[in-house]
Amino acid sequence: QSALTQPASVSGSPGQSITISCTGTSSDVGGYNYVSWYQQHPGEAPKLMIYEVTNRPSGVSNRFSGSKSGNTASLTISGLQAEDEADYYCSSYTSSSTPVVFGGGTKLTVL
Amino acid sequence: QVQLQESGPGLVKPSQTLSLTCTVSGGSISSGSFYWSWIRQPAGKGLEWIGRIYTSGSTNYNPSLESRVTISVDTSKNQFSLKLNSVTAADTAVYYCARYVAVALYFDPWGRGTLVTVSS
Numbered sequence: 001q002s003a004l005t006q007p008a009s010v011s012g013s014p015g016q017s018i019t020i021s022c023t024g025t026s027s028d029v030g031g032y033n034y035v036s037w038y039q040q041h042p043g044e045a046p047k048l049m050i051y052e053v054t055n056r057p058s059g060v061s062n063r064f065s066g067s068k069s070g071n072t073a074s075l076t077i078s079g080l081q082a083e084d085e086a087d088y089y090c091s092s093y094t095s096s097s098t099p100v101v102f103g104g105g106t107k108l109t110v111l
Numbered sequence: 112q113v114q115l116q117e118s119g120p121g122l123v124k125p126s127q128t129l130s131l132t133c134t135v136s137g138g139s140i141s142s143g144s145f146y147w148s149w150i151r152q153p154a155g156k157g158l159e160w161i162g163r164i165y166t167s168g169s170t171n172y173n174p175s176l177e178s179r180v181t182i183s184v185d186t187s188k189n190q191f192s193l194k195l196n197s198v199t200a201a202d203t204a205v206y207y208c209a210r211y212v213a214v215a216l217y218f219d220p221w222g223r224g225t226l227v228t229v230s231s
Binding site: 034036038044045046047048051052055057089091093097098099100101102103104105 | 148157163171211212216217219220221222224
């Protein structure tokens with residue numbers, strides 16, 4: 001069982017917007033602004049999409065944005081494209097026994 | 112641009128030791144404020160953090176694996192390594208090495224990953 005809770009799957013049509021949630025506790029997501037998001041296409045390594053809740057690395061499309069409210073962080077993808085179909089994982093710093101926790105992952109399907 | 116590449120046996124027998132090496136290119140493993148990390152992913156499942164080593168040599172491990180894990184660094188070869196002993200089929204997974212940025216606490220970049228199967 002993952003420390004952070006993500007929906008198993010989300011879907012959307014091309015051009016639409018979707019949001020993936022990542023729920024933790026005050027010991028991780030809610031307590032620190034160190035949430036990051038990763039995109040993983042089948043057979044590939046995860047790729048950093050968002051760090052420190054809202055920051056986008058250079059080269060990542062501005063269609064990807066992050067936010068946080070309380071113990072829940074969110075990744076929003078606007079203007080969905082077929083290439084966005086992938087698994088998405090959130091991660092957070094945590095003050096618990098491990099310094100890093102991951103979500104269970106969300107499979108995004110572009111209809 | 113820093114790149115990471117995992118290497119090691121793809122098949123390990125039960126009860127033996129899994130050994131992997133991550134070679135860092137495009138930058139020195141000794142410079143900057145980074146944790147050099149190992150993460151694994153069983154087939155069809157999510158990511159599990161294994162542990163990390165700081166540029167100073169200090170280590171942190173996942174408590175669920177701590178009794179079996181050792182991470183070390185060889186600065187002369189610009190490599191860091193993972194050893195996991197007493198493996199079972201539950202340790203079968205794709206193993207990734209990644210750089211964890213100490214200031215902003217995120218993983219980037221990642222290696223391409225290597226599949227390790229535990230089987231007799």
